[in-house]
Amino acid sequence: MDKVVLAYSGGLDTSYCVKYLINELNLEVHGVLVNTGGFSEEELKVVEKKAYDMGVTSHTSKNILEEYYSKAIKYMVYGNVLKNNTYPLSVSAERVFQSIEVVKYAKSIGAKYIAHGSTGAGNDQVRFDMIFQTIAPEIEILTPIRDLKLSRQVEIDYLVKHGVDMNWEKSKYSINKGIWGTSVGGVETLSSQKSLPEYAYPSQLKRNDEEQVTLTFDKGQFVAFNGEKDCPVNNILKLEAIASAFAIGRDTHVGDTIVGIKGRVGFEAAAATVIIKAHHLLEKHTLSKAQQLTKESLANTYGTYFHDGQYLEPLMRNIEKFLEDSQKTVTGDVFVTLRPYHFMVTGIDSEFDLMASSFADYGEENNAWSAEDAKGFIKIYGMQNKIFYHVNKDLLDV
Known part of the structure; x- marks a missing residue:
């Protein structure tokens, strides 16, 4: 055979x-x-x-x-x-x-x-x-x-x-669970109007208080949770156990399927959602403007190809090398407050925090330029627009 x-x-x-x-x-x-x-x-x-x-x-x-x-x-x-x-x-x-x-x-x-x-x-x-x-x-x-x-x-x-008489009564909801989240499909997700009911989600609300947690990243990796070092997989599981009790990370995804039709599915992803938002805030403090802008574009491409089953596309390895290299300064603690159904990323502490420089405090005072420097910069910064509308006066519609 x-x-x-x-x-x-x-x-x-x-x-x-x-x-x-x-x-x-x-x-x-x-x-x-x-x-x-x-x-x-x-x-x-x-x-x-x-x-x-x-x-x-x-x-x-x-x-x-x-x-x-x-x-x-x-x-x-x-x-x-x-x-x-x-x-x-x-x-x-x-x-x-x-x-x-x-x-x-x-x-x-x-x-x-x-x-x-x-x-x-x-x-x-x-x-x-x-x-x-x-x-x-x-x-x-x-x-x-x-x-x-x-x-x-x-x-x-x-x-x-063929002798297999089991209870195949179809569950009202299709559940697919993994470490990075759980998808939930049902009759509500087959149309555009309805949301999934509370009972459809595997992780029910168990806590009505709030809890402060700390996520520690080292070069972009989640290396400690609440001050306790462990491997990232275990840290994800620990965070999921706590955050899911607050029913955090629920949403409905609407997108273009690989086969060309629109698709809609509910999901819950407590740990994934908190980690991504916490990591993103840390990057806002530690990466340059150009790094963030380029990363956002490449990451969108990476996620789209991954979703569409194109993981083996050689471009994916190229993007991974860029993403890894971008994480050299993404190190520090991120503070998160968990509450029923939502969370708030409240702040970070990092030796690479670009806000902690001695150059200036946004909207308050600066130590690196004078008022005349600022006026000259603004004049030059706006020069292209000034020239364009000087030549094309009829296009200035204000």
């Missing part, structure tokens, strides 16, 4: 894929779950048991949190990446790294096929297929749900027919 590696999550679609690949295509199915922070140890055990009950030859779980941080999250923080100024690429970036791990595993066991349970209507099919085709063009991709255009009920009926 030929081997097929299936990106398996334990849900209806991937469960159908297991049975279909075995019964209809006579393949030896090897399931792999790639954990980017969305599964507890107990949940992983439940998924593994379900996989073997479905009939897989083998099932493996791979934890890639550290790799995902060092190759993705780190650069998204450096770039303050928020798709459409809103979405911290919670799930979309994870799919890329899950795809990479699945195809690496397929090559390691000599699989002839790779399979996933994506439909033909979303972004994930693009992300999976592009990575698979680039890294292992010799391995054929199988997508039963997409190819057969299956409805949920057809999948359930097929599984029941």
